[in-house]
Amino acid sequence: xxxxxxxxxxxxxxxxxxxxxxxxxxxxxxxxxxxxxxxxxxxxxxxxxxxxxxxxxxxxxxxxxxxxxxxxxxxxxxxxxxxxxxxxxxxxxxxxxxxxxxxxxxxxxxxxxxxxxxxxxxxxxxxxxxxxxxxxxxxxxxxxxxxxxxxxxxxxxxxxxxxxxxxxxxxxxxxxxxxxxxxxxxxxxxxxxxxxxxxxxxxxxxxxxxxxxxxxxxxxxxxxxxxxxxxxxxxxxxxxxxxxxxxxxxxxxxxxxxxxx
Amino acid sequence: xxxxxxxxxxxxxxxxxxxxxxxxxxxxxxxxxxxxxxxxxxxxxxxxxxxxxxxxxxxxxxxxxxxxxxxxxxxxxxxxxxxxxxxxxxxxxxxxxxxxxxxxxxxxxxxxxxxxxxxxxxxxxxxxxxxxxxxxxxxxxxxxxxxxxxxxxxxxxxxxxxxxxxxxxxxxxxxxxxxxxxxxxxxxxxxxxxxxxxxxxxxxxxxxxxxxxxxxxxxxx
Numbered sequence: 468x469x470x471x472x473x474x475x476x477x478x479x480x481x482x483x484x485x486x487x488x489x490x491x492x493x494x495x496x497x498x499x500x501x502x503x504x505x506x507x508x509x510x511x512x513x514x515x516x517x518x519x520x521x522x523x524x525x526x527x528x529x530x531x532x533x534x535x536x537x538x539x540x541x542x543x544x545x546x547x548x549x550x551x552x553x554x555x556x557x558x559x560x561x562x563x564x565x566x567x568x569x570x571x572x573x574x575x576x577x578x579x580x581x582x583x584x585x586x587x588x589x590x591x592x593x594x595x596x597x598x599x600x601x602x603x604x605x606x607x608x609x610x611x612x613x614x615x616x617x618x619x620x621x622x623x624x625x626x627x628x629x630x631x632x633x634x635x636x637x638x639x640x641x642x643x644x645x646x647x648x649x650x651x652x653x654x655x656x657x658x659x660x661x662x663x664x665x666x667x668x669x670x671x672x673x674x675x676x677x678x679x680x681x682x683x684x685x686x687x688x689x690x691x692x693x694x695x696x697x698x699x700x701x702x703x704x705x706x707x708x709x710x711x712x713x714x715x716x717x718x719x720x721x722x723x724x725x726x727x728x
Numbered sequence: 729x730x731x732x733x734x735x736x737x738x739x740x741x742x743x744x745x746x747x748x749x750x751x752x753x754x755x756x757x758x759x760x761x762x763x764x765x766x767x768x769x770x771x772x773x774x775x776x777x778x779x780x781x782x783x784x785x786x787x788x789x790x791x792x793x794x795x796x797x798x799x800x801x802x803x804x805x806x807x808x809x810x811x812x813x814x815x816x817x818x819x820x821x822x823x824x825x826x827x828x829x830x831x832x833x834x835x836x837x838x839x840x841x842x843x844x845x846x847x848x849x850x851x852x853x854x855x856x857x858x859x860x861x862x863x864x865x866x867x868x869x870x871x872x873x874x875x876x877x878x879x880x881x882x883x884x885x886x887x888x889x890x891x892x893x894x895x896x897x898x899x900x901x902x903x904x905x906x907x908x909x910x911x912x913x914x915x916x917x918x919x920x921x922x923x924x925x926x927x928x929x930x931x932x933x934x935x936x937x938x939x940x941x942x943x944x945x946x947x948x949x
Contacts, residue, residue, distance in 0.1 A: 498781075498930055529931060530938055630879070632743035632847035633931040670737035674845070680736035688731035706732045715737055717781055717930065 486518035487597065487660075490689045490696065491723040492703035496666055498717040507590075508664050508721040509538035511546045520597045521549055522723045526610060526664040528589035528637055533581065537574055537588030541638055544573045545594060554596060559603045559651050567592070567607070567647070570638055585639050592638040595623065595662050597725070602657060604650040607643050609635045609665035613677045615686060617656040620677040624648040635665070659686040660725040666718030689724040743847035745786045745929040746804060746837055747921075750826045751815065752857035752888075753794035758817040760912055761858055761888055768914035769812045775922035776807040783808040785849075785929035789833055793826035795819030800829065804837050823857060823899075824865030827872050834881060849928050851881045854921065855899075856909075860892035869899040876901045886917065886945075907945035916944035 495506040507527030514520050525541040527534025548566035574588045581587075591608025604612050606624035614623055625648040627636040636646045661682060663671060671681045689699065706712065707720045751765065769790075777783050788810055790801040795818045802810065834851055841848045853872065876883045885896045885906035896906035909917060923940045931937050 628847075631850045632745075633849055633928075669740050673738045673740065678736070678738035681738055684731045684734040684736075687734075691731070702730060702732060706735065711737065714780075 486599070486728060487514070487520045487725040488690065488692070488696075488728055489514075489520070489522070489723065489725045490699040490703055491522075491721075492700050492707055493721040494704055494707040494719070496716070496718040496720060497713050499719055505535055506719050507534040507538055508666070508719040509535070509542045509590075510721050510723055511542045512723065513546050513550055515550075515553075517553075518599055519553065520595075520660075520725060521546060522593075522595045522660065522662045522725065524593045524610065524662055524664055524721050524723060525590040525638070526608070526666075526719065526721070528591075531589040532587040533578075533583060534588070534590060536577065537639070538590040540573055540577060540588070541570045541590050541592055544570045545592060549594065549596065554598065554601070554603060556601070557651075559596075559605075560649055563594070563605045563647065563649060564644055566594075567638060567644055571643070574639055589637040589639045591635065591664070592643075593624075593662050593664070595660060597654060597657075597660065600654050602650070602652045602654050604648075604652075606648045607636055607638045607646065609668065610663055611661075611668065611672065611677070613661045613663075613671075613682060614657050615659040615682070620679055620682055622675070622677060623650050623652065626675070658727040659689070660723075661685070662723045664719065664721040666716050666720040667722060669716045670712060685722075685724060686726055690726040741844075741846055742781070742785045743849060743929075744806075744841060745782075745849040745925060746789070746834065746851040747786055747925055748789045748791065748804075748830050748834060748851060748853050750823075750830050750853065750855040751790060751792045751801075752821060752823070752859060753792040753815050753817045754821040754859055754862075755794070755818050756821075756858055756890060757794070757888075762815060762817050764912040764914035765856070766812075766814055768918035769815075771915055772918040772922050773807060773810060773812055775919055776925060779926045779929075782926040782929045786925045787837075789837070791826050791829050791833065793822050796822060798822055798825035798829040800833060803833070820862040821857065821859045822863040823855075823861035824863040824868045827855075827865065827868035827899075831868070831871055831875065849931070850879065852925070852928070853881050853883045855883070855885045856888060856917075857885075857896070858888035858890040860895040861899075865899065872899075873901050876904075888912075907942065910944055910946050913944040920944060 493508050510524040523542040525538035527538040545566045548569045575585050578585050594605040596603040604623035609626045612623040627646050786807045787804045789804040792801045885900040887908045900906045
């Protein structure tokens with residue numbers, strides 16, 4: 468299995484993921500544009516010849532000074548770690564534990580090199596791995612992983628919201644592993660996957676429930692075989708930066724979609 | 729037409745950022761101080777209104793204390809809907825009653841949020857005075873400090889010229905000592921409060937929120 472960074476507004480190259488068609492995009496939030504802060508989200512998609520798909524996204528904490536660098540390194544280290552071995556049934560929690568501790572170690576090392584602190588690189592972490600028979604999810608912090616199973620939307624993992632709005636868990640925190648939401652489920656009946664950072668929560672969820680009129684057209688769009696991955700990624704970025712989305716949420720937005728071929 | 733045009737967006741209520749001001753309107757606040765305070769409040773409204781999200785999320789309430797009573801001048805209302813009115817001065821400084829009233833008002837508001845299923849940020853309680861309590865304050869101050877320790881709220885005390893800073897230090901939480909306002913820099917104080925509330929209402933934090941630097945306080949307090 469090989470890790471491959473998906474550049475901005477671009478997803479997998481066709482053929483690399485024989486089972487899944489991936490579309491992904493990330494856009495700087497309006498509030499970050501106003502403060503010239505840039506996009507603190509990062510994502511990666513990876514796939515193996517056997518058809519295993521790995522989607523990863525991280526959202527750098529608004530309170531963290533090096534949030535963008537933290538998120539970028541976090542997804543890279545997590546994906547590299549999870550790509551080393553095929554995941555055996557039952558091994559998911561230990562694989563995640565190894566991946567997250569690697570993420571923390573690498574972020575800590577980066578912080579030391581840059582004479583900062585680990586918390587300067589704080590970010591959330593969302594991971595979704597789809598093998599030929601299993602769906603493995605990991606969520607540290609907010610955002611969401613949503614899948615369609617037999618036509619119905621469900622959340623694979625649970626978010627960690629604090630007592631107050633805007634409080635969440637970060638992969639860099641001491642509580643990260645204890646608080647993480649991990650899922651091992653059967654892939655049976657699942658034909659579409661979505662993974663997104665918290666910027667999209669206000670428009671993609673009603674309370675905590677996936678909003679079907681949001682996801683169904685998106686999955687339809689993502690399944691469109693007539694358009695290439697690059698073109699779909701650009702169109703998705705256009706949607707994320709559209710006025711109607713921007714007027715409703717001002718945070719960075721990252722959305723990864725995968726539909727079964 | 730692309731399928732993306734068919735994507736519908738979910739409607740969710742904005743999370744609320746409650747901000748409660750306890751304002752000294754005793755006789756000693758008359759003149760330049762109350763003028764500065766009134767202008768500061770108007771500026772606060774104006775500045776928050778520039779922020780599309782914060783104007784809908786920040787909810788303000790005002791409790792004044794003077795003339796022997798603590799009065800709910802304004803119950804919680806979003807900044808968007810708030811119409812500032814001119815505060816007048818007179819009488820003594822019943823700060824204890826104001827703290828009590830403030831905690832009561834906050835508890836009620838949290839209950840309303842919970843019933844309505846609204847998410848909310850940690851409330852701010854902001855006290856501005858130029859004197860010292862003329863009533864029994866110890867119990868109310870202890871309750872407020874406890875609520876602050878329990879992360880139920882964030883309490884800030886600001887002393888205007890003439891304030892008994894030692895007494896204020898007894899009232900405020902130990903880790904957040906009172907600040908002394910430089911001269912009559914109410915405008916700077918309320919702009920800072922507005923910027924802070926804008927940050928709060930956009931925030932997503934694992935630990936501490938970085939607040940804008942305080943330019944309106946004397947550093948030697």
